[in-house]
Amino acid sequence: MSYAVKEIFYTLQGEGRQAGRAAVFCRFAGCNLWSGREADRLKAVCQFCDTDFVGTDGDSGGRFATCDDLARAVEAKWSPSLAQRRFVVLTGGEPLLQIDPPLIDALHDKGFEIAVETNGTLTPPPGIDWVCVSPKSGTEIAIKTGNELKLVFPQVGAEPQRFEALAFDHFLLQPMDGPDRASNTQDAVAYCLANPRWQLSLQTHKQLGIR
Numbered sequence: 001m002s003y004a005v006k007e008i009f010y011t012l013q014g015e016g017r018q019a020g021r022a023a024v025f026c027r028f029a030g031c032n033l034w035s036g037r038e039a040d041r042l043k044a045v046c047q048f049c050d051t052d053f054v055g056t057d058g059d060s061g062g063r064f065a066t067c068d069d070l071a072r073a074v075e076a077k078w079s080p081s082l083a084q085r086r087f088v089v090l091t092g093g094e095p096l097l098q099i100d101p102p103l104i105d106a107l108h109d110k111g112f113e114i115a116v117e118t119n120g121t122l123t124p125p126p127g128i129d130w131v132c133v134s135p136k137s138g139t140e141i142a143i144k145t146g147n148e149l150k151l152v153f154p155q156v157g158a159e160p161q162r163f164e165a166l167a168f169d170h171f172l173l174q175p176m177d178g179p180d181r182a183s184n185t186q187d188a189v190a191y192c193l194a195n196p197r198w199q200l201s202l203q204t205h206k207q208l209g210i211r
């Protein structure tokens, strides 16, 4: 199958338990919870998205006809002068609309450890090395096990307690960015202090001014 990719770039993972780690980000176009058009935001299932995932016009974006073409474009962002420990984060948009077993194999063949950032509504192919699920209010969770559950906080109808029985290794609260970011951050801090199984995830790339 072919892949529609908004952008591919090299940066530090900004969020979650792998924050601070160098990674190639591959952002797939399209999402099943929002069209990505501002005119549709208030009628979308997911209304707080901070990302432009429409089209294929970003840095190194495009339509990739084969998994090998896309794996080569990802590899091109990892400088040959670097030590190994290659790491790619597949995000979007919703990456699980497009990721298939041949792409996982092609990235593994190039020596990449593969992480995915997903809203958790679609079943992933096997073989992903790090699964981060970020549940959205009003949706049914299809992925009930994984490495981290990173809940944007607060969301009415997606309170943290609802997810505590799921089989994730780490539970994180990420303050919702937007007009209330400062108070959302204070509320997330208070929640983690009162509920130590939850850990704070800040969007460090935004503080650092990197992508």
Ligand SMILES: C[S@@+](CC[C@H](N)C(=O)[O-])C[C@H]1O[C@@H](n2cnc3c(N)ncnc32)[C@H](O)[C@@H]1O
Pocket: 031, 048, 049, 050, 051, 091, 092, 093, 094, 095, 117, 118, 119, 120, 133, 134, 150, 152, 174, 175, 176, 177, 178
């Ligand atoms: C843009 S999404 C793409 C991946 C996937 N669609 C998802 O929602 O997990 C990447 C991450 O950013 C988070 N995110 C999106 N908008 C946010 C916001 N306004 N504040 C904090 N985190 C946000 C998502 O919950 C997710 O963890």
Ligand SMILES: Nc1nc2[nH]cc(C(=O)O)c2c(=O)[nH]1
Pocket: 011, 012, 013, 014, 015, 025, 051, 091, 092, 117, 205, 210, 211
């Ligand atoms: N630096 C950086 N870290 C991130 N972690 C998750 C991101 C995403 O948009 O999926 C993201 C992103 O866009 N940039």
Ligand code: SF4
Pocket: 031, 032, 033, 034, 046, 047, 048, 049, 050, 051, 053, 092, 093, 094, 119, 136
């Ligand atoms: S599910 Fe993810 S990509 Fe889709 S609108 Fe929500 S935060 Fe954005």
Ligand SMILES: [Mg+2]
Pocket: 050, 051
């Ligand atoms: Mg982002």
